[in-house]
Amino acid sequence: MRNLFLLLKIHFDEELRVSVFxxxxxxxxxxxxxxxxxxxxxxxxxxxxxxxxxxxQMVASGLGEAIPVIGYVIGSLVTLVAxxxxxxxxxxxxxxxxYLMSLxxxxxxxxxxxxxxxxxxxxxxxxMVNIPMILAYRDGGLASPDFWTSWMIGLFLTCLPxxxxxxxVGTVLALCLVTLRKSNLVQSIIILGVLAxxxxxxxxxxxxxxxxxxxxxxxxxVIGAITTNFKVGRFxxxxxxMHSAGTFFLFIVYSCVWFLFFLFLLSMSYQxxxxxxxxxxxxxxxxxxxxxxxxxxTAIARRTWDQWLQSRSYMASTMIGPLYAVLISGxxxxxxxxxxxxxxxxxxxxxxxxxxxxxxxxxxxxxxTYCGLSMEGxxxxxMETIPxxxxxxxxxxxxxxxxxxxxxxxxxxxxxxxxxxxxxxxxLCYVLLPAIYAVASAVWGMWIDTRHADYSMDTxxxxxxxxxxxxxxWLPGVLLPLLLGVAMLLM
Numbered sequence: 451m452r453n454l455f456l457l458l459k460i461h462f463d464e465e466l467r468v469s470v471f472x473x474x475x476x477x478x479x480x481x482x483x484x485x486x487x488x489x490x491x492x493x494x495x496x497x498x499x500x501x502x503x504x505x506x507q508m509v510a511s512g513l514g515e516a517i518p519v520i521g522y523v524i525g526s527l528v529t530l531v532a533x534x535x536x537x538x539x540x541x542x543x544x545x546x547x548x549y550l551m552s553l554x555x556x557x558x559x560x561x562x563x564x565x566x567x568x569x570x571x572x573x574x575x576x577x578m579v580n581i582p583m584i585l586a587y588r589d590g591g592l593a594s595p596d597f598w599t600s601w602m603i604g605l606f607l608t609c610l611p612x613x614x615x616x617x618x619v620g621t622v623l624a625l626c627l628v629t630l631r632k633s634n635l636v637q638s639i640i641i642l643g644v645l646a647x648x649x650x651x652x653x654x655x656x657x658x659x660x661x662x663x664x665x666x667x668x669x670x671x672v673i674g675a676i677t678t679n680f681k682v683g684r685f686x687x688x689x690x691x692m693h694s695a696g697t698f699f700l701f702i703v704y705s706c707v708w709f710l711f712f713l714f715l716l717s718m719s720y721q722x723x724x725x726x727x728x729x730x731x732x733x734x735x736x737x738x739x740x741x742x743x744x745x746x747x748t749a750i751a752r753r754t755w756d757q758w759l760q761s762r763s764y765m766a767s768t769m770i771g772p773l774y775a776v777l778i779s780g781x782x783x784x785x786x787x788x789x790x791x792x793x794x795x796x797x798x799x800x801x802x803x804x805x806x807x808x809x810x811x812x813x814x815x816x817x818x819t820y821c822g823l824s825m826e827g828x829x830x831x832x833m834e835t836i837p838x839x840x841x842x843x844x845x846x847x848x849x850x851x852x853x854x855x856x857x858x859x860x861x862x863x864x865x866x867x868x869x870x871x872x873x874x875x876x877x878l879c880y881v882l883l884p885a886i887y888a889v890a891s892a893v894w895g896m897w898i899d900t901r902h903a904d905y906s907m908d909t910x911x912x913x914x915x916x917x918x919x920x921x922x923x924w925l926p927g928v929l930l931p932l933l934l935g936v937a938m939l940l941m
Contacts, residue, residue: 505586525576533616572609604690614708771815779862807935820895820923822847859884898923
């Protein structure tokens with residue numbers, strides 16, 4: 451047990467960077483750590499507030515009985531995204547992996563720490579989404595006295611099956627692609643494909659539930675539509691909510707079996723997996739010849755694109771927002787608005803302007819300049835020693851970001867304006883606002899990172915989600931349009 455607690459302490463310190471904070475001499479950087487925790491707390495408050503508001507709206511509209519199963523579906527989707535984004539980084543992205551394996555401890559303890567880390571983080575995310583909705587469920591008088599015990603068990607089991615399946619698939623995929631020269635690129639594309647499929651299934655489920663309501667269906671029909679499209683949700687609804695003892699037992703077994711199966715499987719092959727992921731993957735035969743010269747801009751642009759494309763999580767993390775912008779806009783375009791056009795017409799003109807704000811939020815999620823310099827890590831000396839103006843490097847990083855976000859902003863704006871049949875002036879806002887915001891977010895992120903670049907981060911996930919640039923560059927670019935969009939809907 452002493453070794454286990456030691457490893458948990460190391461993982462805890464790596465996740466929260468406690469030692470870095472305690473031994474940091476620069477008071478400005480110490481203030482940065484405090485600011486990061488403050489912003490993280492504000493993010494949690496915002497998520498809890500949105501979930502609470504959603505739960506209250508569902509109770510008021512007569513859909514309160516569907517809150518538990520909808521919370522389970524959302525929690526499973528959040529777990530899927532979080533696990534897919536973290537598993538490759540946790541297994542092979544840490545610089546101290548060899549050091550940890552050299553300690554006189556069994557590999558089973560290392561695997562236990564990895565899964566405890568995944569479980570705790572995913573359960574916190576699930577709780578932040580589900581607890582406020584369930585409190586609204588209780589306030590609506592829908593919770594029976596024997597509901598709470600089974601629901602608490604279900605809450606702690608929500609992330610287990612998806613975490614196990616996603617971690618297993620992610621690890622097997624990484625091992626299958628490990629010998630490819632561009633394995634990280636292929637894996638990022640597959641991850642984005644999985645996230646796109648999951649998003650489409652969720653949109654289709656919501657669309658089916660909306661059709662049920664439009665056809666004068668009741669809340670039970672909505673629950674039936676959700677559980678039909680989500681098989682595990684059927685076990686949850688019957689076992690946890692309807693208190694079917696047999697189904698509840700099957701739900702527990704199904705939830706635990708995938709998690710425990712991969713824990714056992716990885717504990718048997720942890721060293722081989724780590725060595726396979728971190729050992730040299732391919733060898734190339736070089737021939738002497740005349741080296742072709744290229745101009746400075748082309749060389750910097752090629753290096754910038756290669757760094758983004760060959761990353762473990764940099765590309766996948768910054769492409770989620772644009773991916774879902776295209777997916778949601780395309781889905782609304784094909785389904786002719788899914789009934790939202792009538793809702794916007796009834797709620798007033800201001801609600802029309804909430805749509806481009808939400809699109810700006812997704813475009814802001816695609817900003818990758820906020821960590822463009824920090825991502826250099828231990829190779830930042832390359833950028834500092836080459837005889838090139840640093841402004842040219844920043845310019846190429848901004849241009850790369852715009853090549854990704856600008857087409858998405860314009861295409862999605864056009865599809866949404868056609869979908870909602872907006873007047874010409876509002877249609878221009880649908881296209882111009884996201885296009886301008888793509889430029890503004892890219893420039894803002896680059897400006898922040900030039901002043902707060904941090905080369906001390908060990909992994910890409912730390913740079914992407916724990917750096918000062920994240921809290922000052924990426925996060926405001928996402929929260930600002932989100933808050934404006936919510937305010938316009940409530941006006």
